[in-house]
Amino acid sequence: MNKQKKNSYILIHVATPFIVLAMCIGIILIISIKPSDKLKVYKNLIFMDELKLNPDNENIGLKIKDNKIIEDYKGTTAEDGEFIRPAYGEMYAVMKSSGFDLSVPVYWGSNIDLFERGACQGSGSVIIGAEGNTVISAHEDTFFSDLSKLRKGDTVTLSTNYGEFTYTVRELISFKKDNNKYVSPSKDTRLTLYTCKKDILGSSDERIGVICDLTEKKFYTELKEDEEQ
Amino acid sequence: MKKVSTYLPSLILSIFLVLALFGSLAMTIFDINVTAKKAKALSEKKELSSKVITQLNKHYREQAAATGIPANVFMDNISEEYIDSVIDAYIDGTFTAMKTNRSLNVQVPKNPAMEEALEKFFGDYADSIGYEKNEAFYRKLDNTKTNAYKNIGSCCDVFKASSLGKHGLLSKASKLYRLRPLLTFASVGGAVLLMLFILAVNWKDKRPFLYWTGIAAVISGIFGTVPSIYLVSTKYFDSFSIKQPQVFTAYTASMYRLTEAFMAVSISLLVIGIALIVIYGVSYRKNKRIADSTHSAPEKNEADTN
Numbered sequence: 001m002n003k004q005k006k007n008s009y010i011l012i013h014v015a016t017p018f019i020v021l022a023m024c025i026g027i028i029l030i031i032s033i034k035p036s037d038k039l040k041v042y043k044n045l046i047f048m049d050e051l052k053l054n055p056d057n058e059n060i061g062l063k064i065k066d067n068k069i070i071e072d073y074k075g076t077t078a079e080d081g082e083f084i085r086p087a088y089g090e091m092y093a094v095m096k097s098s099g100f101d102l103s104v105p106v107y108w109g110s111n112i113d114l115f116e117r118g119a120c121q122g123s124g125s126v127i128i129g130a131e132g133n134t135v136i137s138a139h140e141d142t143f144f145s146d147l148s149k150l151r152k153g154d155t156v157t158l159s160t161n162y163g164e165f166t167y168t169v170r171e172l173i174s175f176k177k178d179n180n181k182y183v184s185p186s187k188d189t190r191l192t193l194y195t196c197k198k199d200i201l202g203s204s205d206e207r208i209g210v211i212c213d214l215t216e217k218k219f220y221t222e223l224k225e226d227e228e229q
Numbered sequence: 230m231k232k233v234s235t236y237l238p239s240l241i242l243s244i245f246l247v248l249a250l251f252g253s254l255a256m257t258i259f260d261i262n263v264t265a266k267k268a269k270a271l272s273e274k275k276e277l278s279s280k281v282i283t284q285l286n287k288h289y290r291e292q293a294a295a296t297g298i299p300a301n302v303f304m305d306n307i308s309e310e311y312i313d314s315v316i317d318a319y320i321d322g323t324f325t326a327m328k329t330n331r332s333l334n335v336q337v338p339k340n341p342a343m344e345e346a347l348e349k350f351f352g353d354y355a356d357s358i359g360y361e362k363n364e365a366f367y368r369k370l371d372n373t374k375t376n377a378y379k380n381i382g383s384c385c386d387v388f389k390a391s392s393l394g395k396h397g398l399l400s401k402a403s404k405l406y407r408l409r410p411l412l413t414f415a416s417v418g419g420a421v422l423l424m425l426f427i428l429a430v431n432w433k434d435k436r437p438f439l440y441w442t443g444i445a446a447v448i449s450g451i452f453g454t455v456p457s458i459y460l461v462s463t464k465y466f467d468s469f470s471i472k473q474p475q476v477f478t479a480y481t482a483s484m485y486r487l488t489e490a491f492m493a494v495s496i497s498l499l500v501i502g503i504a505l506i507v508i509y510g511v512s513y514r515k516n517k518r519i520a521d522s523t524h525s526a527p528e529k530n531e532a533d534t535n
Contacts, residue, residue, distance in 0.1 A: 012236075017444040020240065024247045024448055042398055096397075103397040 038101075041145040064113065065090040066105070071159050073220050081219025083127050084162040093128055093160045095119060095136070099150040104143045106136060106158065119143050125183070125192075128158045129165040129217050133186040137194050137209075144195035150210050156191060163219040167191040167212035174208045182211065189214045238430045239441045246423040246445035251452050252416035254498065258491050260413050263406075265324040268483070269317050272387060275482050278312035280475040281384045288380060296373075302350045303377060306343035314338050315385040323390040326399055327406040333394040337382045344374055387479035436516070439509035446502030453495025457488050 065087065071094060086092035086108035093106035105118035106128075114120045119138035126132035138144040150156075154169045173182055173194070182192050194209025272278075285307060289300035315337055322335035351370045355362055383391070393399040424442055431437045460466065466484045471477040 013440070016240065017447065020243055020247060020444055021448050021451070023244050024452070027244070027248065028452070101397070101401070103395075105395075 038145075041142060063087070063089050064107075064117065066117075067091050067161065069094045069105075069159055070161055070220070073159075073164065075220060075222035077163070077218035078221050079217060079219070081163060081221065083130060084160070085127060088123065089114060091118065093158045095156060095158050097146075097150065097154060097156045099154040100146050100156075102143060102146070104138065110137070115139055119193075122183070125185070128160055128191075129163055129214070129219075131189045133184065133190055133192055135183045135192045135194075140195040140198055144193070147193060147195050147210070148198075148208055150193075155215075156193070156210075156212055158191075161220075163217060165214060165218070166216035168215045169210045170213050171211040172208075173211055174206060177205050177207055182209070235430055235437070239427055239437065242423050242427045242430065243441045243445045246420060246427065246442065247448045247452070249416055249420035249423055250445055250449035250498065253413070253420050254449065254453055254491070254494055256409070256413040256416050258487060258494060260409055262487055262490055265320050268320045268324075268388070271482055271486065272316050272320070272479065273313065275478050277316060277387055277475045277479060278309040280478060281312045281316070281387075282307060282309065284384050284473060284475060285381065288384075297354075298347075298350060298373070302346050303343060306340060306346050307381070311338070311340055312381075312385060315381055316387055319382070319386045319390060320388065323388060323393075323399075326390070326394070327403040330400060330403040330407065333390050333399060335382065335386075335390075337378045337385075340378075340381075343377065347373055347377070384473070384475065387475050388483075389476060436509055436512050439505045439512070443502045443505030443509060446498050446505060448502075450495045450497075450499025450502055453491055454499055457492035457495060460488050461485065461492065 067090060069091070084092070088109040089107065089111070090109075091105045091107050095104040095106055107114040107118050107120050108123060110120035110122050115138065119136050121128075121134065121136045125135035128134050138147075140147070150169050150172070152169050152172070156167045156169065158165045158167070167190075170190075173192075174197070175182055175194075182194065191212040191214065192209060193212070194207045197204045197206040197208045282304070286300060286304050289298075289303050292298075293300050318338055319335050322333055325331075326333045348370065351366070351373070352362070354360070355366060360366065390399065393402060424438075427441045428435065428438045431441070466481040466488075469477060469481060471480060
């Protein structure tokens with residue numbers, strides 16, 4: 001009886017560290033799922049400057065231009081104003097959102113190199129703030145990694161060098177990549193943001209995104225000459 | 230250890246203690262190693278300035294055909310000392326931005342020798358073709374100087390602070406950096422508090438306190454040691470695909486240094502944990518022997534009388 005008791009004591013002493021180890025591994029795995037996903041996105045964002053130098057650009061004539069976007073305009077604003085039309089490959093806006101962690105540069109045009117630099121707006125859609133459908137997309141493992149977090153009522157602010165435009169999320173959408181329903185021109189003024197649906201087995205045919213209504217527009221009225229340029 | 234009423238609370242507390250010790254370990258290493266001084270020392274030790282010079286040289290040689298400015302106009306006046314001062318300015322700027330939660334604002338130190346060389350080159354070229362030194366001439370000269378400082382700055386931003394700032398990540402890093410003292414205090418304080426709770430739970434027989442703290446130290450030591458050994462032995466960070474050699478060296482060298490420091494402290498914790506468990510084991514056996522002898526003594530006396 002005594003020997004049996006002794007053996008069970010030894011067993012408890014030996015088994016306990018393994019129980020603690022197993023439980024700690026479980027806790028650490030659960031805690032680290034989200035941060036490791038985020039770290040991957042951050043790593044892509046920081047180091048992708050090094051990856052986006054594609055020598056083929058020279059041949060296809062793509063001129064990427066990174067503009068300095070006004071984000072702290074303190075002058076007067078108006079409901080209506082003039083748009084500054086960007087050239088293909090030009091960064092012309094910065095997107096921020098109440099549901100986003102990142103500030104996302106927005107380029108006019110869509111191309112593999114532009115997608116490495118930020119979100120892209122197909123030149124078939126309307127310029128930010130204008131009447132119609134403004135369609136912006138980006139990779140889900142970089143700039144739009146948080147797009148799926150947006151909910152109805154969240155705001156998306158786009159700062160450009162001609163004004164600041166605030167949109168409010170109206171609808172969450174999901175569609176197949178060959179379905180043009182959401183990316184086609186529209187009569188109402190809206191912003192459509194979309195990205196690929198996360199798929200562990202590679203690229204997905206499904207797209208997810210949001211449709212937003214324009215709720216506030218502020219055209220800058222006191223622009224300096226160099227800012228206009 | 231004998232009763233469920235002490236075993237279960239001790240088990241739960243020791244799980245939390247593992248996490249608290251691991252957190253204390255990570256925060257202490259972070260606190261000691263992530264400083265502007267250490268980053269500058271690393272940049273000097275790894276000779277990042279010579280890598281930057283090689284990069285700039287390559288850049289200006291490639292650009293010479295398009296701009297018509299020979300690379301040596303720039304490179305003859307860019308010394309390693311100058312590059313070191315620009316790298317240091319970026320490191321200081323990054324840490325200031327993180328400390329103050331403001332945007333990155335780095336003034337690239339001026340290089341009068343390079344500016345003079347550019348002025349001379351532009352002046353000589355204008356004279357040779359009879360170009361009038363009008364407003365357009367000076368605007369082009371100024372643009373060239375500004376772009377030269379931009380290029381130098383971009384190459385000397387070895388920790389990619391500009392990229393971090395551009396995507397709003399610097400403010401995130403700043404939040405974490407400013408919370409650093411609080412997090413260190415919380416994790417170390419939490420570990421001490423948990424140890425006191427374990428002691429309180431095992432108040433009648435204090436020896437299991439050594440066992441529980443010991444296994445918590447061993448496990449947190451294992452958590453630190455095993456991944457660190459893996460990262461160092463497989464040279465994991467060497468697999469990073471970063472094209473600019475100075476950025477690659479800055480990041481990988483920092484990661485290796487942090488990992489090695491983490492590994493050293495984790496091994497120490499592992500050894501302390503094993504020592505505590507051994508002390509507990511020895512005292513447990515000793516106590517058991519005394520208990521056995523006191524139990525067997527009356528039996529022996531009884532046998533004698535029989």
